Amino acid sequence: MIKTYIVTGASSGIGHQITLDLLKAGSQVGVIDVKSLPDDLKSAESEGRLIFHDGDCSNESDVKALVRKVRERWQRLDGLVNNAGFMIRKPIKDLSLEEWQKVLGTNLTSVFLFARETQTLLSKHKGSIINICSTRATQSEANTESYSATKGAILALTHSLAISLGPDIRVNCISPGWIDVRSEAEKKKEPLKRSDHEQHPVGRVGQPGDISSFVQFLFGDHSGFITGQEFVIDGGMSKKMIYEE
Numbered sequence: 405m406i407k408t409y410i411v412t413g414a415s416s417g418i419g420h421q422i423t424l425d426l427l428k429a430g431s432q433v434g435v436i437d438v439k440s441l442p443d444d445l446k447s448a449e450s451e452g453r454l455i456f457h458d459g460d461c462s463n464e465s466d467v468k469a470l471v472r473k474v475r476e477r478w479q480r481l482d483g484l485v486n487n488a489g490f491m492i493r494k495p496i497k498d499l500s501l502e503e504w505q506k507v508l509g510t511n512l513t514s515v516f517l518f519a520r521e522t523q524t525l526l527s528k529h530k531g532s533i534i535n536i537c538s539t540r541a542t543q544s545e546a547n548t549e550s551y552s553a554t555k556g557a558i559l560a561l562t563h564s565l566a567i568s569l570g571p572d573i574r575v576n577c578i579s580p581g582w583i584d585v586r587s588e589a590e591k592k593k594e595p596l597k598r599s600d601h602e603q604h605p606v607g608r609v610g611q612p613g614d615i616s617s618f619v620q621f622l623f624g625d626h627s628g629f630i631t632g633q634e635f636v637i638d639g640g641m642s643k644k645m646i647y648e649e
Contacts, residue, residue: 412514416439418487434457538579539581
């Protein structure tokens with residue numbers, strides 16, 4: 405049986421790589437994004453292996469629409485990746501309530517909506533939910549309050565869902581560190597510095613494939629005893645003590 409997944413925020417960055425790799429593994433994928441579908445995913449759409457819903461993952465109607473399309477075409481769902489998210493970086497005194505709520509809607513409310521709407525389908529096939537969190541759930545830079553708040557909430561929501569939805573559905577989260585999600589043109593225009601790589605204990609900045617490969621593991625047959633957990637993938641940065649010289 406062909407496996408079926410949903411990925412939010414699949415048009416760029418980590419979500420894009422996850423979608424590509426799931427398709428390469430022979431799966432079917434339903435995706436949602438406010439950005440247009442990238443060219444390298446359009447062939448899968450024309451082949452009927454990908455459903456693209458041009459919509460907002462914080463909008464209840466859009467969430468229900470994508471889940472309905474997946475259910476009607478493929479009649480099953482094996483996994484959900486709640487990846488969609490963005491950051492507004494500005495001093496809290498300048499952050500409007502509208503901006504705060506927009507970040508919470510995209511980053512956090514979408515996780516709730518998709519978990520709720522996919523529960524029935526996922527339960528039928530002992531499915532799995534993977535929430536993309538962040539190391540910012542437990543550490544911060546200045547002026548990232550709305551983003552950090554959502555990631556801390558996703559960490560808590562992950563273990564809460566794992567208890568509520570088990571044993572039929574496993575729920576885990578991945579907390580990436582610095583992942584270089586820029587386009588190839590952006591990377592050529594401003595290459596990473598040697599110091600960017602060397603500050604990581606593994607010796608390099610992360611790539612979207614580092615996250616996608618772990619998604620594959622958590623969806624695989626060898627992770628059946630894992631639920632309610634956070635997996636930090638940051639090249640060791642969050643374990644490194646840093647002092648001013």
